[in-house]
Amino acid sequence: MRFLIAGLFEGAVFGLLAVGLVLVYKGARVFNFAQGEFGTVAAFTVWALLGAGWPYPAAIVVGLLAAVVTGLIMERLVVRPLLDASRITLLVATVGFALFIIAITVLAAQPEPRSLQPLIGGEDRDILGAAVSPQRMVIALVLIGLAVALAWFFNRTNRGLAVLATSQDALATRAVGISVPGMSRFIWGFAALLGGIAGVLQAPIDIFYPGFMTRTSLVPAFTAAVLGGFTSLPGAFLGGELVGVVHSLGLHVLKDNWNVPGAGELTLFVLLLAVLLARPQGLLGKEA
Amino acid sequence: MALLEVRDLRTGYGHVPVLHGVSFSVDEGETAVMLGLNGAGKTTCMLAVAGLLRRWGGEVLFDGRPVGKHQDSRAMTRLGVVLVPEGRHVFPGLSVQNNLRLGAWPVRRHPRKVKANTDRVFDVFPLLAERRHQLAGTLSGGEQQMLALGRGLMGSPRLLLIDEASLGLSPVLAQQVFQAARRINSEGVTVLMVEQNAGALSLADRALLMQKGRIAMEGSGADLMSESALRQAYLGAPA
Numbered sequence A: 001m002r003f004l005i006a007g008l009f010e011g012a013v014f015g016l017l018a019v020g021l022v023l024v025y026k027g028a029r030v031f032n033f034a035q036g037e038f039g040t041v042a043a044f045t046v047w048a049l050l051g052a053g054w055p056y057p058a059a060i061v062v063g064l065l066a067a068v069v070t071g072l073i074m075e076r077l078v079v080r081p082l083l084d085a086s087r088i089t090l091l092v093a094t095v096g097f098a099l100f101i102i103a104i105t106v107l108a109a110q111p112e113p114r115s116l117q118p119l120i121g122g123e124d125r126d127i128l129g130a131a132v133s134p135q136r137m138v139i140a141l142v143l144i145g146l147a148v149a150l151a152w153f154f155n156r157t158n159r160g161l162a163v164l165a166t167s168q169d170a171l172a173t174r175a176v177g178i179s180v181p182g183m184s185r186f187i188w189g190f191a192a193l194l195g196g197i198a199g200v201l202q203a204p205i206d207i208f209y210p211g212f213m214t215r216t217s218l219v220p221a222f223t224a225a226v227l228g229g230f231t232s233l234p235g236a237f238l239g240g241e242l243v244g245v246v247h248s249l250g251l252h253v254l255k256d257n258w259n260v261p262g263a264g265e266l267t268l269f270v271l272l273l274a275v276l277l278a279r280p281q282g283l284l285g286k287e288a
Numbered sequence B: 001m002a003l004l005e006v007r008d009l010r011t012g013y014g015h016v017p018v019l020h021g022v023s024f025s026v027d028e029g030e031t032a033v034m035l036g037l038n039g040a041g042k043t044t045c046m047l048a049v050a051g052l053l054r055r056w057g058g059e060v061l062f063d064g065r066p067v068g069k070h071q072d073s074r075a076m077t078r079l080g081v082v083l084v085p086e087g088r089h090v091f092p093g094l095s096v097q098n099n100l101r102l103g104a105w106p107v108r109r110h111p112r113k114v115k116a117n118t119d120r121v122f123d124v125f126p127l128l129a130e131r132r133h134q135l136a137g138t139l140s141g142g143e144q145q146m147l148a149l150g151r152g153l154m155g156s157p158r159l160l161l162i163d164e165a166s167l168g169l170s171p172v173l174a175q176q177v178f179q180a181a182r183r184i185n186s187e188g189v190t191v192l193m194v195e196q197n198a199g200a201l202s203l204a205d206r207a208l209l210m211q212k213g214r215i216a217m218e219g220s221g222a223d224l225m226s227e228s229a230l231r232q233a234y235l236g237a238p239a
């Protein structure tokens, strides 16, 4: 039970990142390897501003802005020129961009582990036997809020529909008068915002360093997105939770009992493989 | 008065020219039909007029005003020029209702217009109302064509460009599409339709014959029907 609760809270960050992955996938039909790096950029910006004496909320706003700007730069320099290229080419380009950002953060901030104070301090709370920090609770609340907001956005707003349209038929999208480059900017900026939120919230949980989001959270988030079917936002949300729980249980069973090295990664890999074999369309694989 | 006037339009793909100076006009309230063999450049012409393909040269005037070369489909739909593209191009993963809603993109900030347009579309195509929650990708070919036409109407067009709406439809369905086009026209929308199906000529106030990137003939539908040259050029049979 303890591990179930711990997993649910741990999974929230994976879910947050997975939602961003799904958004980009819906809009551009590509898996974005740079999604984690939007978070790193935001986290480092917040850290630098806090160091300069800024208040936390202002630092977060600017940090998220930095992530959005990074997303827009990526869209302009990497995604737009590859609009007509194969998706594999674009995929590789997102890997390149992630490495580029990691290199930049190493140059700017040295490859040293750092720590960020949590958004809300205080003691861990005991929830059904699991110790949960206030920061983790904030993450879970933000994830739930975002999931609801995004579901509404995609099903009820013109702009949300336009994002889906862009990914389904570019000619028809242009024919009804939607600007495809405009939508592309919007999608990447928005995805970067989501990645930034994940990074800013995740950084205080543990130490952070250049590339930390990619290193710790990208694979679990990818697994979460696949579990959810890669196009379903509720799926990404649930997938994140499932990954968190399985990860936590796997760690407990394999590492604590048998001392298996890399137990967490191993569990995730088995989970991913099992889903891909048994239900390749994911648990909730559907459009919208 | 001419709602659309095209003068010496030239364009193509990459470096390959397709239209070598196309000129014609369509009067307000008319139904014009453009005929021509496969590859003559009809679709290319529609794309260029709709702002989906950049013009290399020539002029387009809409409602008497010149349309700038850089004005894309976003600008054209706002002016009231809407294309129903060849091959339907519905959004397969979206419901019928959401496809229509996206068609209303140019007028999305006017809820009353969107509502009125939706009512009109459901009136012209009652079938779409019945299936409003169905995913467009699961509609039959004919139903998808109705949806593509309906989506075009949602944008409050003054000029509706319809590219081969009867393609791949049974004669009965093709006839239904023509009826719909007539109905749309009778409600005040000017229609320019591309057709392979010479049956469409009976609808035409004006007929245009596209041949190798040029307008080879322009006249009334009846004129072109009786033209032996048309028969030779278009049907490939000697007069």
Ligand SMILES: Nc1ncnc2c1ncn2[C@@H]1O[C@H](COP(=O)(O)OP(=O)(O)OP(=O)(O)O)[C@@H](O)[C@H]1O
Pocket (backbone or CB within 6 Å): B013, B016, B018, B036, B037, B038, B039, B040, B041, B042, B043, B044, B045, B086, B196
């Ligand atoms: N995207 C493209 N890239 C390069 N060439 C193209 C492209 N689209 C069309 N063409 C060429 O332009 C010419 C005119 O094509 P277009 O589609 O305008 O003909 P059409 O009259 O609509 O024919 P159809 O009756 O078969 O629809 C053809 O030679 C075609 O090969």
Ligand SMILES: [Mg+2]
Pocket (backbone or CB within 6 Å): B042, B043, B044, B086, B163, B164
């Ligand atoms: Mg054509």
